[in-house]
Amino acid sequence: MMEEEEVVHAQGIKKSFKGRVALAGLDLSVRQGQLYGLVGPNGAGKTTLIRILCGLLRPNAGEAVVLGWRVPNFRIRSQIGYMPQEVALYPDLTVMRNLAFFAELYDLPREQLEERAKELLELVDLSDRRSQKVGTLSGGMQRRVSLAVSLLHKPRLLFLDEPSVGVDPRLRRSLWEHFSLLATHDVALVVTTHLLEEASRCHVVGFLNQGRLFAEGSPEELLKRTQATSLDEAFTRLEEQSKVTA
Amino acid sequence: MKTWTIVKHVLLRIGQDPRTLILIVLTPLLFILLYGYSFSSGRPTHLRIAVSNADNGLASIRTAEVGRITLTLSLGTKLVQSLDKELFDVVLTQEPDRIQNDVKSGKYWAGLVLPQNFSHALANEALRERGPQKITHQGRSVELLPPETSEGPLATLYLDDSNPVVTASVALSLNETLTRLVAEQQATPTLTNPIEVHALYGGKVSGLDYTAPGVIGFAMTLITIMLTVISIVRERTSGTLTRTLIAPVRPWEVSLGYTLAFALISLLQVGELFLVSHYLFHIRFAGSPFLVALIVFVYAIGLQGIATLLSTVARNEFQAMQFILVLLIPSIMISGVFWPIDAMPPNIRLLSWFSPLTYANAGLREVMLRGRGISGVTLELGVLAGFALLMLLLGVRSMRRQGYSA
Numbered sequence: 001m002m003e004e005e006e007v008v009h010a011q012g013i014k015k016s017f018k019g020r021v022a023l024a025g026l027d028l029s030v031r032q033g034q035l036y037g038l039v040g041p042n043g044a045g046k047t048t049l050i051r052i053l054c055g056l057l058r059p060n061a062g063e064a065v066v067l068g069w070r071v072p073n074f075r076i077r078s079q080i081g082y083m084p085q086e087v088a089l090y091p092d093l094t095v096m097r098n099l100a101f102f103a104e105l106y107d108l109p110r111e112q113l114e115e116r117a118k119e120l121l122e123l124v125d126l127s128d129r130r131s132q133k134v135g136t137l138s139g140g141m142q143r144r145v146s147l148a149v150s151l152l153h154k155p156r157l158l159f160l161d162e163p164s165v166g167v168d169p170r171l172r173r174s175l176w177e178h179f180s181l182l183a184t185h186d187v188a189l190v191v192t193t194h195l196l197e198e199a200s201r202c203h204v205v206g207f208l209n210q211g212r213l214f215a216e217g218s219p220e221e222l223l224k225r226t227q228a229t230s231l232d233e234a235f236t237r238l239e240e241q242s243k244v245t246a
Numbered sequence: 247m248k249t250w251t252i253v254k255h256v257l258l259r260i261g262q263d264p265r266t267l268i269l270i271v272l273t274p275l276l277f278i279l280l281y282g283y284s285f286s287s288g289r290p291t292h293l294r295i296a297v298s299n300a301d302n303g304l305a306s307i308r309t310a311e312v313g314r315i316t317l318t319l320s321l322g323t324k325l326v327q328s329l330d331k332e333l334f335d336v337v338l339t340q341e342p343d344r345i346q347n348d349v350k351s352g353k354y355w356a357g358l359v360l361p362q363n364f365s366h367a368l369a370n371e372a373l374r375e376r377g378p379q380k381i382t383h384q385g386r387s388v389e390l391l392p393p394e395t396s397e398g399p400l401a402t403l404y405l406d407d408s409n410p411v412v413t414a415s416v417a418l419s420l421n422e423t424l425t426r427l428v429a430e431q432q433a434t435p436t437l438t439n440p441i442e443v444h445a446l447y448g449g450k451v452s453g454l455d456y457t458a459p460g461v462i463g464f465a466m467t468l469i470t471i472m473l474t475v476i477s478i479v480r481e482r483t484s485g486t487l488t489r490t491l492i493a494p495v496r497p498w499e500v501s502l503g504y505t506l507a508f509a510l511i512s513l514l515q516v517g518e519l520f521l522v523s524h525y526l527f528h529i530r531f532a533g534s535p536f537l538v539a540l541i542v543f544v545y546a547i548g549l550q551g552i553a554t555l556l557s558t559v560a561r562n563e564f565q566a567m568q569f570i571l572v573l574l575i576p577s578i579m580i581s582g583v584f585w586p587i588d589a590m591p592p593n594i595r596l597l598s599w600f601s602p603l604t605y606a607n608a609g610l611r612e613v614m615l616r617g618r619g620i621s622g623v624t625l626e627l628g629v630l631a632g633f634a635l636l637m638l639l640l641g642v643r644s645m646r647r648q649g650y651s652a
Contacts, residue, residue, distance in 0.1 A: 054492055077494040088485030092263050104251045105493035149489070 004032040012062030022048040024211035035183045037202030038192040045211040046192040081155030091135025106153035120148035139166045196231035214242035252503020282527040296357040298342035301364035310389040321365040349404040357404040455530040459610035460583030470512040474553035475566045497646040505550040512546035532617030545606040551637020558644040577601040
């Protein structure tokens with residue numbers, strides 16, 4: 001099989017905030033059509049890494065090339081999608097108005113908006129809520145709208161920061177099914193999570209802690225390598241190993 | 247250009263949020279109504295004043311022809327009647343000894359004690375000042391002569407001088423009333439004003455007119471900056487700013503969009519301030535409304551820049567409020583809104599040159615009070631435009647940084 005195009009190529013990324021190290025020289029490679037799971041506890045550096053790859057933060061050292069351009073770069077913006085951890089929507093506007101505003105920012109033609117909005121709201125199971133103000137929706141619903149907004153412009157590369165927080169198990173499953181579907185359509189997804197059961201749905205999982213990617217591989221590989229029965233166990237073992245070697 | 251998308255978006259959000267909308271409309275209204283009504287005449291009114299009038303109304307005056315004659319003048323009563331009814335709430339009292347203490351205890355702003363010989367003393371003092379006067383008395387012409395000795399103080403005024411504005415108003419009004427009273431007496435020629443005054447702007451500029459442009463500028467500064475800072479800080483803390491800045495939009499487009507949208511809102515608010523102050527409080531509006539709008543708009547753009555900068559520094563809405571207070575209050579003090587910059591010590595005056603409100607205030611005053619055209623406010627407009635440009639650039643820079651560090 002031919003190697004798919006590398007959409008994220010990061011090398012030696014370092015970032016610290018006021019002396020606190022968030023990323024300590026991190027390498028990452030994500031290929032087209034890949035569902036990449038970034039797994040790690042809170043404060044491991046997942047969000048910082050995503051923000052750097054999106055061009056929202058500049059690394060202190062190292063470089064990241066995303067979709068062929070060294071970030072931050074304006075040219076990749078229309079091709080990347082980002083669903084932040086916070087809801088990041090206008091609570092005083094309706095679901096549809098929120099979609100319409102961001103659609104306009106992404107130059108989505110007006111006539112396509114209607115159709116695209118319908119598709120996306122069906123996907124996140126909120127078709128009946130399109131005229132409701134986002135602020136009046138439940139937390140989980142708000143996150144689903146947030147996901148819909150991130151998908152509006154059909155990005156080639158999608159960063160999802162903890163997409164399943166506050167989402168019930170049934171919908172979580174359907175979201176992950178959709179992520180897999182997107183991947184088959186050559187979209188690359190970088191998903192952060194601290195739920196290891198979710199990570200098992202990814203093609204490649206990267207274990208992150210203290211600003212370092214200490215292990216990477218497909219879920220099966222990682223299990224095999226550690227002789228573990230769950231990714232939870234694998235994470236703990238690999239983390240201990242990395243401490244010994246370091 | 248996405249700027250219009252942002253402008254439309256900001257206006258739409260505000261337009262469909264009744265609470266914000268009401269705040270935007272009501273805040274300036276409340277501000278100007280309070281200002282107009284509490285400050286309306288520019289001088290105090292209804293000052294409580296106690297008057298004890300023991301005057302017997304008689305004046306004994308020397309004449310050239312028939313020795314002393316006694317005239318019934320009742321000047322005390324006339325004085326009490328002609329006291330300015332708007333300025334004073336007069337309380338008549340029969341107890342002159344208590345007046346001093348009553349003023350001291352704050353019961354009255356002033357206490358006027360007219361002695362028994364008030365008419366006598368006043369008439370004689372007037373003669374002494376003006377020289378002999380001819381009058382007709384009981385069918386024959388007599389010449390009234392000035393007294394040989396001074397009659398001493400005419401009356402006693404106890405004055406609560408803890409408030410200079412009150413002190414000045416009371417003293418001025420009483421003197422005016424007295425002068426008029428004397429002048430009205432039979433056959434006494436009135437003193438013509440020794441100084442001829444040419445009021446270049448119609449002589450109709452009141453204290454309210456003078457402070458109105460500055461107060462409007464101040465209201466605008468406060469409201470505009472608060473609205474913008476809070477909006478942007480909220481966008482940042484909620485993450486929507488990040489989401490906007492990650493889209494294919496340039497930071498300058500976002501920044502300019504916010505600036506224009508909020509500058510439009512300020513323009514609307516200032517329009518409201520002007521309409522109310524002009525039609526309800528008859529604030530002088532001599533110049534072109536378009537020129538006023540231009541000054542306001544250019545100033546508003548500069549304010550938006552300050553607001554964008556402030557919102558970068560402020561981590562949350564609470565901090566933003568603190569910055570606003572620390573920055574705004576001094577700038578209002580030194581901008582010549584309430585007292586002229588020429589009356590400030592030189593080093594403070596220097597400081598006032600760095601406050602944009604100084605120029606907005608001066609420009610508005612030139613147009614509103616003096617009716618100047620654009621050539622009369624080039625300096626002010628120029629400085630404001632430069633300020634707006636600088637702030638826009640800094641605002642864009644800070645918007646870019648907000649995106650990176652959000």
